[in-house]
Structure formats: C-alpha cells, structure tokens
Amino acid sequence: MSARPTMIFDFDSTLVDFETLEALADIALAGAPDAEATRARIAALTDQAMGGEIGFGEALRQRLALLPLTRDHVATLAAQAPDRLTASVRRNLGFFQTGAVEVVILSGGFREVIAPVAQALGVPADRVLCNDLVYDDDGRVTGVDGANPLSHAEGKPRAIHGLNLTGRVVMVGDGWNDAEVKLAGAADAFYAFTEVVRRAPVVEAADAEAASLDEVLHAEGLAGRWSFPRSRMRMLLLENIHPAAVERLEEAGYTVETMKGALDEDDLIEAVRGVHVLGIRSKTTVSRRVLEQADKLMAVAAFCIGTNQIDLDAAADHGVAVFNAPYSNTRSVVELAIGLMIVLMRDVPDKSAAMHLGKWNKSATGSRELRGKTLGIVGYGAIGSQLSVLAENLGMRVLFYDLSERLALGNARRMRALDALLAESDVVTLHVDGRAENKAIFGAAQFGRMKEGALFLNLSRGHVVDVGALAQAMGSGRIAGAAVDVFPEEPRTNADPFESPLQGLRNMILTPHIGGSTEEAQEAIAEFAAERLLGYLNRGDTTFSVNLPNVQLAEVSGAHRLLHIHRNQPGVLAELNQALAAAGLNILGQHLKTSERVGYVITDVDRDYDREALGVLKAVPGTLKFRTLH
Numbered sequence: 001m002s003a004r005p006t007m008i009f010d011f012d013s014t015l016v017d018f019e020t021l022e023a024l025a026d027i028a029l030a031g032a033p034d035a036e037a038t039r040a041r042i043a044a045l046t047d048q049a050m051g052g053e054i055g056f057g058e059a060l061r062q063r064l065a066l067l068p069l070t071r072d073h074v075a076t077l078a079a080q081a082p083d084r085l086t087a088s089v090r091r092n093l094g095f096f097q098t099g100a101v102e103v104v105i106l107s108g109g110f111r112e113v114i115a116p117v118a119q120a121l122g123v124p125a126d127r128v129l130c131n132d133l134v135y136d137d138d139g140r141v142t143g144v145d146g147a148n149p150l151s152h153a154e155g156k157p158r159a160i161h162g163l164n165l166t167g168r169v170v171m172v173g174d175g176w177n178d179a180e181v182k183l184a185g186a187a188d189a190f191y192a193f194t195e196v197v198r199r200a201p202v203v204e205a206a207d208a209e210a211a212s213l214d215e216v217l218h219a220e221g222l223a224g225r226w227s228f229p230r231s232r233m234r235m236l237l238l239e240n241i242h243p244a245a246v247e248r249l250e251e252a253g254y255t256v257e258t259m260k261g262a263l264d265e266d267d268l269i270e271a272v273r274g275v276h277v278l279g280i281r282s283k284t285t286v287s288r289r290v291l292e293q294a295d296k297l298m299a300v301a302a303f304c305i306g307t308n309q310i311d312l313d314a315a316a317d318h319g320v321a322v323f324n325a326p327y328s329n330t331r332s333v334v335e336l337a338i339g340l341m342i343v344l345m346r347d348v349p350d351k352s353a354a355m356h357l358g359k360w361n362k363s364a365t366g367s368r369e370l371r372g373k374t375l376g377i378v379g380y381g382a383i384g385s386q387l388s389v390l391a392e393n394l395g396m397r398v399l400f401y402d403l404s405e406r407l408a409l410g411n412a413r414r415m416r417a418l419d420a421l422l423a424e425s426d427v428v429t430l431h432v433d434g435r436a437e438n439k440a441i442f443g444a445a446q447f448g449r450m451k452e453g454a455l456f457l458n459l460s461r462g463h464v465v466d467v468g469a470l471a472q473a474m475g476s477g478r479i480a481g482a483a484v485d486v487f488p489e490e491p492r493t494n495a496d497p498f499e500s501p502l503q504g505l506r507n508m509i510l511t512p513h514i515g516g517s518t519e520e521a522q523e524a525i526a527e528f529a530a531e532r533l534l535g536y537l538n539r540g541d542t543t544f545s546v547n548l549p550n551v552q553l554a555e556v557s558g559a560h561r562l563l564h565i566h567r568n569q570p571g572v573l574a575e576l577n578q579a580l581a582a583a584g585l586n587i588l589g590q591h592l593k594t595s596e597r598v599g600y601v602i603t604d605v606d607r608d609y610d611r612e613a614l615g616v617l618k619a620v621p622g623t624l625k626f627r628t629l630h
C-alpha cells in the first residue's frame with residue numbers, strides 16, 4: 001500500500017474558478033436578448049445539482065438543452081481554461097507537476113475544456129475522467145455520451161470504482177456529486193473545497209472543509225512536512241486600505257479581513273488577538289501595550305509613509321517586523337502642495353467662498369504668481385526634495401533646511417539655520433518626519449520670524465505645529481494664508497466630527513489628511529506594502545523593514561529556512577549554532593544582520609531532521625521570534 005494517497009480533484013470551482021456550463025453560456029449567449037435569464041436558469045440548475053437537490057445527469061441534460069452550443073464555443077473556453085486556475089492551485093503547481101502523488105481529475109464537465117488544464121498540471125490523459133460532448137455534422141452540441149457513467153446520477157463513485165485504486169483515496173470538490181464519492185465508499189476522505197463557492201450541505205457531508213488547496217495538502221501531509229497553511233494566517237487591514245492589497249494577499253493564500261476606520265487602543269488590542277499581520281494607515285496607534293498583547297502578531301504594515309504611529313522599538317522587542325511604503329504617495333503630496341501654493345497666492349479660497357455667498361470680487365490686489373517667489377522647504381526628504389524640483393520648474397527660488405545632510409537638487413540652497421530660511425521665504429512648507437521630538441517645532445517664535453504676509457503649509461504631521469499659534473499668526477495678518485492637511489487630533493473615521501482652532505479663518509485651506517489620498521498612490525501603496533509583507537512571510541525577506549535589520553532573501557528551495565529574531569546581546573549566534581549542531585541539523589547557508597536592538601539570523605538547513613530538535617532554538621536566551629519556512 002502506497003504511503004501517499006491518490007488525490008482526486010473535481011474540476012469546476014475546484015481546479016478552476018468557473019462552472020463550465022455558466023462559462024459556456026457567457027460565450028454562447030454573448031449579445032443574445034435572453035442571455036441573462038438563460039444564464040440565471042443555468043446557474044440555478046448548477047446550484048441545485050451541486051447542492052444535491054437534483055441528480056447531476058438530469059441537471060446536465062437540462063442545462064445543455066438551454067444552450068445553442070457549438071464546437072467553437074467549447075474551443076473558446078478550452079483556450080481560456082488554463083488561465084483560470086484557482087489561486088491556491090496556481091500557488092501549488094509544483095505539487096501537481098512533480099508527479100510525486102497520483103492525481104485524478106474527476107468531473108461531470110467536458111474533455112475538451114479539461115484536457116488543456118490537465119496538460120498544464122501534468123495529469124496524464126488516462127487520469128482524466130469526464131464527459132465527452134457529442135456534436136452533429138454542423139458542429140452543434142447535441143448532448144453527451146450516455147454510455148459514460150459520469151453523464152448519470154452517482155456517476156462519480158462508479159467511475160472511481162472502475163479505477164480499482166489501492167491505498168488511501170482522497171476526494172476534493174465543491175459539489176454534492178463529490179461528497180457522493182465518499183458517501184458511496186469510493187474514497188476514504190472527502191474535503192469540501194470552498195475557495196470558489198461554499199455549499200452548506202456539501203460542507204456538512206465532508207470530513208473537513210478546505211478553503212484552499214494548501215489546507216488539503218497540509219492535512220494530508222503533502223506540503224512539506226510541517227508547513228502552516230497560509231489560509232490559517234489571519235491578516236487584519238484597517239483604515240480602508242485599497243482593495244489591491246486584499247486581492248494580492250488573498251491570491252497568495254492568506255485570510256484577509258478589512259475594516260473601514262481606525263480603532264482605539266482597547267478595541268485594537270481586542271481585534272488583533274489571533275491576528276498574524278496588521279495593516280494600518282496613519283490613524284491607528286500601535287502602542288507597546290497593543291504589541292504586548294498581540295499573541296500571534298508577526299508583522300505590521302503601514303500602508304502609508306509615516307510610521308510615527310507605531311512604537312517601532314516595542315515592535316522590535318517583540319520580534320514584529322514593521323514595513324511601510326516610503327515612496328508610493330510622495331508625488332501626490334508634492335502635487336497637492338504645489339496646487340495649494342498657487343491657490344493661496346491667488347486668494348482663491350476666500351474668493352471662492354465669497355462667490356458661494358453671491359459676492360463677485362474681481363480684483364488683482366494681493367494676488368501673486370509663484371514665479372520668482374522664494375520657497376522655504378523644512379524637511380528635505382523624499383517629499384521635500386521632489387517638491388524642490390517641481391517648484392524650481394515653476395520658476396521659484398528654493399531654500400531648504402534639514403537636520404540631516406541632504407543633496408541639494410537643482411539650484412536649491414541649503415540653509416544652515418531654520419531662522420535664516422524663515423526670514424527669506426515667501427512660502428514656508430513643512431515636510432519633516434513625524435518623530436516625537438518634532439512636536440510643536442513650529443510655534444509663535446517660528447511664525448514671528450517669517451516674512452510679513454508669507455504663506456505657510458503643513459502636509460507632514462499634525463503634532464509638528466502649534467495650531468493655536470498658527471491661528472494667532474493668521475489672525476494678526478503676519479501669515480497671509482495657510483494650508484493645513486494634518487492635525488494634532490484627527491477623527492478616526494469619516495463619521496467622527498472634526499474640530500480645530502483653525503476653522504473659520506480667512507485664506508485658510510483645511511483638508512482632511514488627503515496629501516497621499518489619490519487613487520494612484522493608494523493602489524501603488526497597496527501593491528508595495530503587500531509585496532513587502534509577502535516577501536517577509538514567504539521568504540523571511542526584511543528589505544524596507546523600518547525596525548528590523550534589512551536582509552534581502554531569495555525563495556527557499558530544497559531546504560528548510562529557520563528564521564530567528566533575537567535581542568542583540570553577546571553570544572546568541574554562537575548558542576544558536578551550538579543548538580543547531582547538537583540537533584544534528586546540516587547548515588546549507590546562514591545570514592546574520594544586527595541592529596542596535598535586535599539580531600536576525602536566517603539559516604537554511606537540510607530538510608532531513610527531527611522537528612522536535614527545533615524546540616531548543618526557541619529556548620536560546622534572547623530569542624524574540626522563531627519560525628520555519630519551506
């Protein structure tokens with residue numbers, strides 16, 4: 001008896017993400033006036049058959065009778081089918097293609113459509129049991145071969161019995177006719193496959209529900225010895241993160257939950273229990289208290305630039321990797337800053353408000369061009385420096401002040417003192433990062449040193465500016481106009497109220513923290529941050545992590561990868577290697593990188609070892625997190 005089971009897979013809504021007859025209806029009925037009704041009728045019959053309400057053979061005949069199918073329609077679907085593999089099947093192509101396990105495709109669907117998929121998966125033609133369409137001389141489908149048991153009720157168990165399989169037989173499928181295989185004794189186990197569609201009666205009749213192929217392979221011990229199925233890894237994305245992230249993470253096999261708004265500390269502690277990955281934007285504070293109670297947390301992704309809302313040291317102390325998207329919304333902020341400068345220079349906010357009140361105030365007084373004016377940029381990082389280039393292209397003279405050494409772009413001039421920049425600038429714009437030390441770095445003294453009638457912008461972080469002092473400077477007329485996008489207190493959701501001393505002031509533009517809120521930026525952030533997370537989860541790659549040492553890693557191949565995060569204290573690597581040697585693990589490659597706080601050791605080892613041996617690695621003093629990948 002073979003130790004490995006024979007794996008039997010249904011086709012529709014299991015190996016592929018479509019139901020053949022519905023997909024054929026879409027092709028054959030394209031443009032037909034009754035297409036929608038006919039398709040709905042076909043879908044209803046599919047559901048009835050798959051839910052076990054009517055016999056499969058009967059449903060097949062009724063559905064075929066509803067469609068004017070031709071050989072060309074079938075060929076069209078056959079050409080599309082290999083591109084329609086279910087996401088978890090796509091992820092596990094190696095399982096099929098290595099041929100290490102006997103695979104049978106068992107389907108009430110049609111050979112022409114299934115054959116290209118079987119070929120792509122490396123399943124031999126004699127292991128594809130399915131129906132054969134019958135055509136008339138003009139290439140029209142007239143039915144299916146009635147001699148085939150699969151064209152009748154309870155055809156699947158009969159077809160399997162005909163294979164005379166020995167050893168353990170496992171059936172995987174979404175429909176009632178798949179459950180019947182186990183119920184009729186033709187399989188030892190039945191997994192209700194629910195990645196594409198979940199049918200309650202089928203799940204009830206199953207030995208287990210599998211939301212993905214990873215789960216089936218894990219349960220059957222076929223996915224490497226101890227890998228943890230991705231679908232059991234929970235990701236919680238807050239603050240309306242772009243759906244592209246959800247799509248990418250789900251496609252990679254993870255379970256993703258989303259919430260629109262941010263959560264306060266207590267609610268976050270509750271929500272993050274059992275969660276492996278947390279996704280946030282600027283409004284969720286991830287404190288040490290949250291991290292202490294996040295029992296499963298491996299990574300936090302800030303789907304934005306700023307990470308000041310996360311206690312990065314506390315995250316490192318818990319071995320939690322933090323990522324962000326440092327450049328994906330830079331351009332959006334820069335464009336908004338340019339636009340705000342232009343409209344403030346032209347007194348547009350007040351002129352527009354007056355128009356809404358029926359006042360026509362055509363005048364050039366106080367309206368100026370940007371050209372020739374001096375822009376003072378405080379914080380010459382990714383945003384500040386890009387703004388510098390665009391502003392010069394608009395004819396502005398650019399000064400900048402930064403705590404760090406920064407390359408001056410174009411003709412921009414570095415100022416050694418902030419006060420000197422303030423004294424010369426017609427527009428002062430803040431683009432510093434949100435570190436705690438930057439709290440209220442702009443107050444009465446700084447506004448007092450600005451030129452009389454200058455403009456002021458803050459699109460960085462709310463706590464950087466004393467808004468009371470700004471309101472006073474605006475009231476006294478020293479500052480002629482201001483645009484503020486970020487505030488010390490921001491509502492957690494769009495439903496919460498907003499209050500600020502800046503409300504109601506003239507030539508004051510207030511925007512609800514939308515500097516980076518463009519469709520382009522949000523989609524780019526979603527893709528970038530999701531890729532960082534997948535790199536970390538799937539390979540242990542920490543490139544771009546803002547709190548762990550950055551190590552760029554390729555996929556694990558032919559080895560098991562042991563990932564060990566520890567406090568940076570003397571002797572950990574030596575102890576770790578002693579423990580590996582004592583456990584008899586053969587090291588194929590190793591990397592170590594440390595930061596002031598933590599060390600990260602990645603060890604690729606030969607796959608042949610005793611799992612129990614890994615326990616000692618977790619016990620090495622200073623260990624913060626330990627996991628394996630293969």
Ligand SMILES: NC(=O)c1ccc[n+]([C@@H]2O[C@H](COP(=O)([O-])OP(=O)(O)OC[C@H]3O[C@@H](n4cnc5c(N)ncnc54)[C@H](O)[C@@H]3O)[C@@H](O)[C@H]2O)c1
Pocket residue numbers: 305306307326329330333378379380381382383384401402403404406431432433434438441459460461485486513514515516517
């Ligand atoms: N409004 C929005 O929607 C929005 C969107 C994106 C980014 N941001 C914020 O914009 C800011 C800038 O982003 P970035 O990507 O350019 O960051 P960055 O880290 O690339 O640049 C910040 C620069 O500020 C400098 N700096 C820090 N403190 C300073 C100080 N007190 N004085 C002078 N220089 C100082 C740093 O040395 C660095 O060069 C961040 O606070 C970020 O969170 C806001």
Ligand SMILES: O=C(O)[C@H](O)COP(=O)(O)O
Pocket residue numbers: 281282283303304305306307329513514516517
């Ligand atoms: O840090 C950032 O990128 C900005 O502040 C944008 O934050 P948001 O994603 O919460 O809009």
